[in-house]
Amino acid sequence: MKKKVLKELLLQGNEAVVEGALRAGCLFFAGYPITPATEISEQLSVRLPRVDGTFIQMEDEIASLGAVIGASLAGVKSMTATSGPGFSLMQENLGFAIIAEVPCVIVNAMRGGPSTGLPTSPSQSDVMQARWGTHGDHPIITLCPSTVRECFDLTIKAFNYSEKYRIPVILLIDEVVAHMREKIAISDEEDPGIFNRVKPTVPPEWYIPYEDTPQGVPPMANFGEGYRYHVTGLTHDVRGFPTSRPDEIDPFIRRLFRKISQNFSDLQIGESFMTDDADVAIIAYGCVARSAKRAVADCRERGIKAGMLKLNTIWPFMRSQVEKVLRQAKVVIVPEMNMGQISREVKRVNKGEAKVFTINRVDGSIITPQEIINRIKEVF
């Protein structure tokens, strides 16, 4: 019997992103190196040419995402990677990718900000930028890993979601996870769960590029395969041409939202750890979820019924899972390395069932398990 070959590797989070991207079928990367995301560019510059892919170092991050969008329109799975300052520059083209419905993956390895901030220190302060950084009313998908294994798995998920829903997907990693090395086993078998964009089945002359469908996701023709259509950042009709007719604008914007909202259940990735009987629940994501898990284990040893909900999907917000925790626990603690971005969301969906407390650390260091335990003792 042929055994599945498992390669055991000691990889950084960033290196696992590279492995995940290649496994998902990514063949194009355009970017501009920046700490703490540089290793992604560095490794893909070596790996992509070996699989007949393309790596381009662009002049800046605006052009990087522009190139990624162009490559994706031509039918190639594409990505870029950056950190806060570069992510700011990408916001304009991010909006373009959303309105033109171009699948792509953007990795933001978060460092301290604002501006150039703390290049080599971790932070989780771009959570809201990922949601609302680009202007205009829009949905977005954002995923956040907290282990090296999750960096691999969620990068594949990010490509799958972007192809399935024709939307840019943001992978938010913090510096701790991006640079941390852990052992992961990768099999050399092809992943059966890889999703490729749905192509039109009609002849070119019948193709309506932005047609509404029950899923809300129109089939996507690759440029150069005979299907001619117009791609624009202006609000457009079903044929892709600019429109100012209210009866065309409204269904278009609503469809952009509907393709995400009607698939919420497909998009929610998280982990519940001992939450079933928890009096105190911690809601955490990224590297801080690891501190939280440790704090939960320590609390349980001392007889405190603690639990944790880890959010791997940041946007759309995992409302139903969070509500479940709010109903169960008396006290909910949201530790994060910012002044309170996800805690606002938790407070927004809290209907008075639980008391919500925050831990906010903004000094470029990870929140420790002890800090969480101290906070629990303080408020519970």
Added chain:
Amino acid sequence: MSFRYDIRLSGSGGQGIILMGIILAEAIGIYDGKFVAQTQSYGPEARGGSSKAEVVVSDTEIDYPKAMQLDLLVAMTQKSCDDYYMDLKPDGILIVDSTFVRQIPVPRAYQIPFTRIARENLKREMVANIVGLGAIARLTPAVSPKAIETAVLARVPKGTEKLNRDALQAGMKAAQKLKGLTFPEAPSELEDEDT
């Protein structure tokens, strides 16, 4: 109860602290087959500035990836020794590069001049970190000598295998001499009160 062994390697940027952490983690994780999480912190400078790498070892999946209470501290500068010795567990092991660390803040410490050995015996100061890895393999239960040798040879550039193997051996030899070393007993609290 699962075991957890927390290691911190510390020094100054340019001493190869982070590479030391990577090789150590690879030896423990891939070749000794345990769970590891390796993290680091460093400044924006290429050289100078403080640098530290941490390796957490366990027999189960690791939650908090940074070192907490240290089972092993390796200090390659006086500053890093002063900054971090307080994090050692009471029975934690301190290993210092005595080329740079002159003042030992605790009664128990292994003092080995990694950098001087690298400079004088091996004629290449840059392998001081590999000398240090040899000492770790000999003085602590963290990693087996066989695993560390395999990991070093797998990571170093082609053509430098002999130099690095020699560096590892030099570290192990220097450590072997200290292995039987008994430390003076720390004065107990009670005696302190008497004086």
